[in-house]
Amino acid sequence: MTDTLTLSSVSKSFGGFRALDTVDFVARAGEVHALLGENGAGKSTLMNIACGLYAPDEGHVAIDGKTVRISGARDAAARGIGMVHQHFKLVPAFSVLENIMLFNPGRSPAEVAGKAQDLARQMGFEISLSDKAGTLGVAEQQRIEILKVLVAGARIIILDEPTAVLSPEEGRMLMGLVRKLAEAGSAVILVTHKLHEALHHSDRITVMRGGRKISETTPEGMDPASLTTLIVGEQIIEKPQLSKAVGPIEVELENVTLGGEAGRKGLVDVSFRVRRGEIYGVAGVSGNGQNELSAAIMGLSFPSSGRIGMNGLGDVSKRGPGYRRRHGLGCIPVDRYSHGLAGRISVTDNYAVNGAMAGAYGGWGFFKRGLAQAAAREAVAAYDVQGVRSLGQRAGLLSGGNAQKLVIAREFEGAPRVVLAHSPSRGLDVRAGAAVHERLRAARDRGAAVILISDDLDEIMLLSDRIGVLNSGRLTREFKAPAERGDIGAAMVSHE
Amino acid sequence: MSSTELTDTNHETVAVTPPATRLRMVPLLEVRQSVSERLRIGVYVVSLLVAAALSVALLAWSGVAPSDLGREIATTAFSSPRALGSVLVRTAPLVIAGLATAIAFRANFWNIGLEGQMILGAIFASAVAIYDIGPENGRVVTMALAACLGGMLWIAGPGLLKQRLGINEVITTLLLNYVAFNLLLHMVYGPWKDPVSAFPHTEQYETFERLPMLGWLNLNWALPLAVGLALILWWIMSFSRVGYLLDLMSSNARMAGAVGVPVAGLTVAAILGSGAVGGLTGFAISAGVEFRMTQDFFSGYLFSGVLIAFLGRNHPLGVVIVAFFMAVLLLVGQSLQVFFGVPFALVQLIQAIFITCVAASEFFLTYRMHWRQAA
Ligand SMILES: Nc1ncnc2c1ncn2[C@@H]1O[C@H](COP(=O)(O)OP(=O)(O)OP(=O)(O)O)[C@@H](O)[C@H]1O
Ligand SMILES: [Mg+2]
Numbered sequence: 001m002t003d004t005l006t007l008s009s010v011s012k013s014f015g016g017f018r019a020l021d022t023v024d025f026v027a028r029a030g031e032v033h034a035l036l037g038e039n040g041a042g043k044s045t046l047m048n049i050a051c052g053l054y055a056p057d058e059g060h061v062a063i064d065g066k067t068v069r070i071s072g073a074r075d076a077a078a079r080g081i082g083m084v085h086q087h088f089k090l091v092p093a094f095s096v097l098e099n100i101m102l103f104n105p106g107r108s109p110a111e112v113a114g115k116a117q118d119l120a121r122q123m124g125f126e127i128s129l130s131d132k133a134g135t136l137g138v139a140e141q142q143r144i145e146i147l148k149v150l151v152a153g154a155r156i157i158i159l160d161e162p163t164a165v166l167s168p169e170e171g172r173m174l175m176g177l178v179r180k181l182a183e184a185g186s187a188v189i190l191v192t193h194k195l196h197e198a199l200h201h202s203d204r205i206t207v208m209r210g211g212r213k214i215s216e217t218t219p220e221g222m223d224p225a226s227l228t229t230l231i232v233g234e235q236i237i238e239k240p241q242l243s244k245a246v247g248p249i250e251v252e253l254e255n256v257t258l259g260g261e262a263g264r265k266g267l268v269d270v271s272f273r274v275r276r277g278e279i280y281g282v283a284g285v286s287g288n289g290q291n292e293l294s295a296a297i298m299g300l301s302f303p304s305s306g307r308i309g310m311n312g313l314g315d316v317s318k319r320g321p322g323y324r325r326r327h328g329l330g331c332i333p334v335d336r337y338s339h340g341l342a343g344r345i346s347v348t349d350n351y352a353v354n355g356a357m358a359g360a361y362g363g364w365g366f367f368k369r370g371l372a373q374a375a376a377r378e379a380v381a382a383y384d385v386q387g388v389r390s391l392g393q394r395a396g397l398l399s400g401g402n403a404q405k406l407v408i409a410r411e412f413e414g415a416p417r418v419v420l421a422h423s424p425s426r427g428l429d430v431r432a433g434a435a436v437h438e439r440l441r442a443a444r445d446r447g448a449a450v451i452l453i454s455d456d457l458d459e460i461m462l463l464s465d466r467i468g469v470l471n472s473g474r475l476t477r478e479f480k481a482p483a484e485r486g487d488i489g490a491a492m493v494s495h496e
Numbered sequence: 497m498s499s500t501e502l503t504d505t506n507h508e509t510v511a512v513t514p515p516a517t518r519l520r521m522v523p524l525l526e527v528r529q530s531v532s533e534r535l536r537i538g539v540y541v542v543s544l545l546v547a548a549a550l551s552v553a554l555l556a557w558s559g560v561a562p563s564d565l566g567r568e569i570a571t572t573a574f575s576s577p578r579a580l581g582s583v584l585v586r587t588a589p590l591v592i593a594g595l596a597t598a599i600a601f602r603a604n605f606w607n608i609g610l611e612g613q614m615i616l617g618a619i620f621a622s623a624v625a626i627y628d629i630g631p632e633n634g635r636v637v638t639m640a641l642a643a644c645l646g647g648m649l650w651i652a653g654p655g656l657l658k659q660r661l662g663i664n665e666v667i668t669t670l671l672l673n674y675v676a677f678n679l680l681l682h683m684v685y686g687p688w689k690d691p692v693s694a695f696p697h698t699e700q701y702e703t704f705e706r707l708p709m710l711g712w713l714n715l716n717w718a719l720p721l722a723v724g725l726a727l728i729l730w731w732i733m734s735f736s737r738v739g740y741l742l743d744l745m746s747s748n749a750r751m752a753g754a755v756g757v758p759v760a761g762l763t764v765a766a767i768l769g770s771g772a773v774g775g776l777t778g779f780a781i782s783a784g785v786e787f788r789m790t791q792d793f794f795s796g797y798l799f800s801g802v803l804i805a806f807l808g809r810n811h812p813l814g815v816v817i818v819a820f821f822m823a824v825l826l827l828v829g830q831s832l833q834v835f836f837g838v839p840f841a842l843v844q845l846i847q848a849i850f851i852t853c854v855a856a857s858e859f860f861l862t863y864r865m866h867w868r869q870a871a
Binding site: 014055320323325338340345349353356364365366393410 | 526738750757
């Protein structure tokens, strides 16, 4: 096999912080290469260097054995490198074809359309080039992103955590596609936190930790446990622990009905109750009403009928987020970059919003930054948010896991009595995911009612005391833990 | 994280293997992820210096030697207390105009309707003066408040349309300028035509309907009003919860809404505040400079307001500083026009040079350049 992409002794620092330390990395044509490592290990930074978004401080990049200097995504594309970033970069108002053209300037629409259709057919999926990108689901958007780089002639394809936002089924389909790309002669680099993807769908595995490459191996002879040890340096085993003391009803949904976004199902007559000291897991294939349920609980959209009761408050279904949060609701939203954090402002300012709204830093005429900063400093330490080199640093620069910890630190401040967590370990490494789970259990054990919405059945089984299944916008079944995995799975996909 | 991937058309494409014999330095552009405050200020200052140098060169080319220019600036603006006084008189309404614009911009509301709001402010203030509303010793305060109300009413429509229906405020605020202008013409050619001179402007305000003099230089209360307003807004934007929440909202409005920040309320407050201060600008000119409502007292302020807010980085104190230099530029421009015959368009060109330089300097905040020896 030939070494298609070679990164040799690459180092990169950000303002004194060494994010990459003399890393070597090789990707070969025809292989799927999994890149693993903890949050903040430097995976995205390394791949950003490979695709020309960052310039390395030291070391160099070679393609087919020739040293190159890549200057930006366009240049990378011209050299056959294409990267699909975790946050998609499609223009929502543009059609699929226009988005592909945007990445392939100087070519005729007919040529691009023909090529895109050909490639899509080869990869085994259908696309409609005239659809607006904004109307597509995440899985489709991702395929457009992949098509975009393929049309540009990419032979080295970098996918940064591509399955983090996909349902397990969509994830499996993507793995099939990735294999096809490799068989067609491309080098595919798969950045992931999901061990089974590395174990079952890759040819080689590179593991990074703390900005260094610590291992390069093949999946043969590895198992999840040994791979975990390689990634985080220790064994992490999570075991279910059921609730010890369940109290009175804290939150209650009664026949909640909510229209979905265009073409979505929304919620139909959803009812369930969650008591103090229990974790209520909402299982289901994503796209079956999870987003609507979470918006209804957060107060971002109001149900068209039905009620949402919070202990001592009566019906809150027509109250906004401010009211609910003042009275003890804490939320970990599914997309931390859209509803959880404001990336362009500082860690302190992101943390301080609850305190500010509650008047902890002065009345409306004041914002005592010193106090806010002290509170943020304490929270960052207590919740082990790493990578904060200064509290004035922009929150957008935190790696995925640490951004999530910051959200949790803010949401758990003031010990909320109702906690909503929507796919809280998405994009997190094993250790960070386990830490989040531990926080949820701790919240339950101090008496909070926890609602966990997740399309990861393992996560649901691991944490929940009771489980409801969301299917086509309805809560079709309820289970009491411990339940049979197969029964829940069947309820998730049944078409009654 | 960075959204520049598709839009970075500025990337230099570097050849894979340039001739190894020549030593060549090639720039490698990298998207910056964060920008330190020091760099930001440095780049800003350098861009201002570049703009100043270009302006001086441009004037030299049109026949104003740098030494003449220096003398002209010195005599127009700084030679005597009187000269400085007239600069400051000119500065006051510019500060208020810049603040009106900056308030809206901070809330991501692109208020291009300053002139309309000024006109309504002046109409409301003049109505108080003409119909003798309220006691004489508080008349000027009543006029100021009425002006704020007028500006607020004029911006309320676009604000409502934006908030409720998502209608672009650039269009609505801009078009309402013309409606306001025709309303003004109707008033000064019709019911409010000056009965004394029969010219198309209102009758002169009584002494107690004008901003009182400070008794220092030729200054009246417009300047303390402007500076006081800037200080209050500085506090609100930099040290209050309101300013903090506005920052949060402009960084990510969806997140702000989800954590319970009253996004709609704060946005409406900022929009109305901008309109009120816009109305006050009209009052400051009518009651502080012209002593009546004329038919073109507002002209040019829309552009100046945007320019001052932009160059002042929407910071109230920045607005004060930029407004001062703007006043100097306008007065020096007038005397250059008289003594050197340069066209007034040159003054506008100089303003444009400053805007262009500062806007272009963003490039250096977006990208980092690595100079490398080509392989
Ligand atoms: N532009 C930047 N400025 C400052 N620090 C940065 C920048 N980009 C990344 N970092 C830091 O570098 C480290 C590596 O980040 P990187 O995004 O490469 O991690 P990662 O391995 O992709 O993590 P994750 O799995 O969470 O995505 C982190 O500590 C991060 O905070
Ligand atoms: Mg990453």
